[in-house]
Amino acid sequence: MALGELSTSYAGRKGPLFWMALRTGALTVASAGLYRFWMKTRLRRYFWSAVRPGGVPLEYVGNPWEKLLGFLFAVVLMAFYIGVVNLILMFLSFSLFQTNTYAYVLSFIGVLPLLFFARYRARRYILARTRWRGVRFGLEPGAWGYAWRAAAHWLATLLTLGIYWPRKAFFLEKYLTDRTHFGDTPLHQGGRWTMLIGAMKHLYFGVGLSGVVVAVAVVADQPRWLWPLAVTLPWALWGLAYWRAEAFRRLTSAKEIAGAHLTSQARPRAVLGIYVGGYLLTVLVVAAGMTAFLFVFGFVVGGIFGAEGVFQALGSELGGENGGAGGPGTGSVPGAGLPFWIATLYGIVAYFSSFLFWSAAKHAYVTLPLARHFAETLEIRDAQSLTRVRQRGRDEFAEAEGFADALDVGAAL
Amino acid sequence: MSGSATPWGGTAAKAPRQPDGFADFADGTGAALKRVGLRLYPAMAPDRLLLTLPDGRELAWPLEDLRRLPDQAHEDSLVLTSAADPLARLYLNDPRLAGRIGAHVPADSLWSGPRPPLARILKWGLGAVASVALIIFLLVPVMADQLARFLPAEGERALGDATFEQIRRVLDDTGTPLAICELPAGVAAVDAMVARLNPRFDDLPYPVRVSVLDHDLLNAFTLPGGRIILFRGLIDAAESPDEVAGVLAHEIGHAVNRDPTRDALRSAGSIGVLGLLFGDFAGGTAVLFLANSLINARYSQQAEAAADAYAHDLMRAAGLSPAALGTMFVRLREQYGEASGLVAHFAAHPALSQRIEASLAAARDIAPGPPALNADQWQDMRGICGGSLAARLGRILGK
Numbered sequence: 001m002a003l004g005e006l007s008t009s010y011a012g013r014k015g016p017l018f019w020m021a022l023r024t025g026a027l028t029v030a031s032a033g034l035y036r037f038w039m040k041t042r043l044r045r046y047f048w049s050a051v052r053p054g055g056v057p058l059e060y061v062g063n064p065w066e067k068l069l070g071f072l073f074a075v076v077l078m079a080f081y082i083g084v085v086n087l088i089l090m091f092l093s094f095s096l097f098q099t100n101t102y103a104y105v106l107s108f109i110g111v112l113p114l115l116f117f118a119r120y121r122a123r124r125y126i127l128a129r130t131r132w133r134g135v136r137f138g139l140e141p142g143a144w145g146y147a148w149r150a151a152a153h154w155l156a157t158l159l160t161l162g163i164y165w166p167r168k169a170f171f172l173e174k175y176l177t178d179r180t181h182f183g184d185t186p187l188h189q190g191g192r193w194t195m196l197i198g199a200m201k202h203l204y205f206g207v208g209l210s211g212v213v214v215a216v217a218v219v220a221d222q223p224r225w226l227w228p229l230a231v232t233l234p235w236a237l238w239g240l241a242y243w244r245a246e247a248f249r250r251l252t253s254a255k256e257i258a259g260a261h262l263t264s265q266a267r268p269r270a271v272l273g274i275y276v277g278g279y280l281l282t283v284l285v286v287a288a289g290m291t292a293f294l295f296v297f298g299f300v301v302g303g304i305f306g307a308e309g310v311f312q313a314l315g316s317e318l319g320g321e322n323g324g325a326g327g328p329g330t331g332s333v334p335g336a337g338l339p340f341w342i343a344t345l346y347g348i349v350a351y352f353s354s355f356l357f358w359s360a361a362k363h364a365y366v367t368l369p370l371a372r373h374f375a376e377t378l379e380i381r382d383a384q385s386l387t388r389v390r391q392r393g394r395d396e397f398a399e400a401e402g403f404a405d406a407l408d409v410g411a412a413l
Numbered sequence: 414m415s416g417s418a419t420p421w422g423g424t425a426a427k428a429p430r431q432p433d434g435f436a437d438f439a440d441g442t443g444a445a446l447k448r449v450g451l452r453l454y455p456a457m458a459p460d461r462l463l464l465t466l467p468d469g470r471e472l473a474w475p476l477e478d479l480r481r482l483p484d485q486a487h488e489d490s491l492v493l494t495s496a497a498d499p500l501a502r503l504y505l506n507d508p509r510l511a512g513r514i515g516a517h518v519p520a521d522s523l524w525s526g527p528r529p530p531l532a533r534i535l536k537w538g539l540g541a542v543a544s545v546a547l548i549i550f551l552l553v554p555v556m557a558d559q560l561a562r563f564l565p566a567e568g569e570r571a572l573g574d575a576t577f578e579q580i581r582r583v584l585d586d587t588g589t590p591l592a593i594c595e596l597p598a599g600v601a602a603v604d605a606m607v608a609r610l611n612p613r614f615d616d617l618p619y620p621v622r623v624s625v626l627d628h629d630l631l632n633a634f635t636l637p638g639g640r641i642i643l644f645r646g647l648i649d650a651a652e653s654p655d656e657v658a659g660v661l662a663h664e665i666g667h668a669v670n671r672d673p674t675r676d677a678l679r680s681a682g683s684i685g686v687l688g689l690l691f692g693d694f695a696g697g698t699a700v701l702f703l704a705n706s707l708i709n710a711r712y713s714q715q716a717e718a719a720a721d722a723y724a725h726d727l728m729r730a731a732g733l734s735p736a737a738l739g740t741m742f743v744r745l746r747e748q749y750g751e752a753s754g755l756v757a758h759f760a761a762h763p764a765l766s767q768r769i770e771a772s773l774a775a776a777r778d779i780a781p782g783p784p785a786l787n788a789d790q791w792q793d794m795r796g797i798c799g800g801s802l803a804a805r806l807g808r809i810l811g812k
Contacts (some may be wrong), residue, residue: 064532068534084552133444134439390444
């Protein structure tokens, strides 16, 4: 089986993924967030198994229980930090500066290295639980090294108003890639950071010109001078898609493992199409889902309270005998004549449903098509040497991605 | 090698029957894939799946050990492993064969992976809950109480102003901040009432500032920095100016005792911790808000009793009967029924009956002077949000 070149196929389908995301999301809400460890595990299994380099699916073997334990572990440590440190910062900020801005800024800066630390740990956990052809991936320990380097690079990026971005992106990607292993074999990120400058060009122009337009309009106090934004903002969006595809393509094509080379043919136009079309479809699905929800809720409430309850609701809205200066619950909530708890229930369920529809539709119409595009344009050349890769030991990793989960970074999917 | 039909080459003679099909096999020691022949029900062991490796070796996987990887994207193919050899993988891409072999895989295959011992989950769970409870209910309150004493007056006022804007935004359903009522005559009446109560300014490092918000809620609260908020619903429900004065005196008591400052610092500490606990599932901020108001919506019984006692003193000194505060509590109870359920949890104060009795006791030996406001001033206060019939109708129709 000396195949020199492996192309990647993609097996994910929108429908099954949408329903899986909707179902597991509903269970997560119903369990006050507890099920999210299972939801994440199941969605990752689906996303991973959809990517098939050389026809063999990737596999995610993470376990929801270890995620739960890791999260609890992180909570014990983080609760102290977040609670006490935030309180002291809030106190100092109001005592010394009479505003909470400093507290928010300081609290954010204080938690920043922790965010990078958590992100690295989460990546290490996810790689340790990813397999291809039965062989584990892995990431060497090095979270603190990553944290301070990432903090420094982000600082430089902020200070240069984003001009430094390609260097930061390259440096951090190289740090991660050079510590990534497939089995016993390390990956290597080749190339130089300068190769990413070209990938940034449309973002530089789009965002930079938008900034200039806003600055000029503000300084001159002429809101009408904002019209060039109609050109520069779409340019910035194109820049985002261009960066996403080009940076991935250039970085991936400079990656190498044991003599095998990765190549990517990711196309900015395809990414832009997915952004625009995918988010449009997502919005439509949310609208359709919420309309369906309104009808179902109306029928259920009508069924329980019968015609009488519905008439009461109508009566109080028209006649106002129950309305006027009443207590809470007689505001502008639909079904104002119904008991307070029904209006509350309606509000809560509607609120969560809209989020559920949004995240499920986004998985199906944005995340999946993006994954499909990046997968299908990925090839491995000189792949025969990969057959020499040996298995690596299991990375036990007691805390799983607990920190990232507690801080809500990096471990999204 | 003699081609793909007999991938195990020279050892074909060992296999008495043609295989049922072929699959890719990863043995879990390295990344090399092996093409294996598969046979169901081999003669010598009918309860096994026989894998014939390229080098002629044979693996016999017991059927009951077969495990299917769950949540796979590709519906026609199958990825199998064996409970006895969990690192090995068998990739079946032939839908017919996948269907045949899949029928033998036990249904409860790898679902959520092995569960760690229950004792360990409980230990960690209890540890997390205990440490969070310790922080929210002990450490943060104790620190907040201490820090509240040292927060300078300007800091308190800034804290109150920031909170006020947030509350105005939260209370309104339409998205714009709730309107502040400030018709000049009404504001003058409110000022007159504050002057009549004449709070002792050595108790407070800043003057009391009273705002009326245009909302139906029968409620009032105090923010850090001596900022007192009355809802129009409370003024509407009161039948005499003394009743409003009673509530005002009570709120001044909270300001003097620095209860709101403590409360604000407490929620600054605890809201982040709650965010940790629930994660940001489906925009968890709603849950956060709910949970935090459950923890912080009300002051402790002692804080309420202390504010009541302060109010009684203030009213007596101003020649007003503290019983008016009790009357207001009665209206509160009427409005929200016998404090029960979710509404009571957010709106009612605890142990109202006791507090009504306390206000009556404080009023026993007092000969009250004139009411807190004269009739004209009282009309002005009731009209502070634009109290004409037309304006009121417009508000109702507008909703």
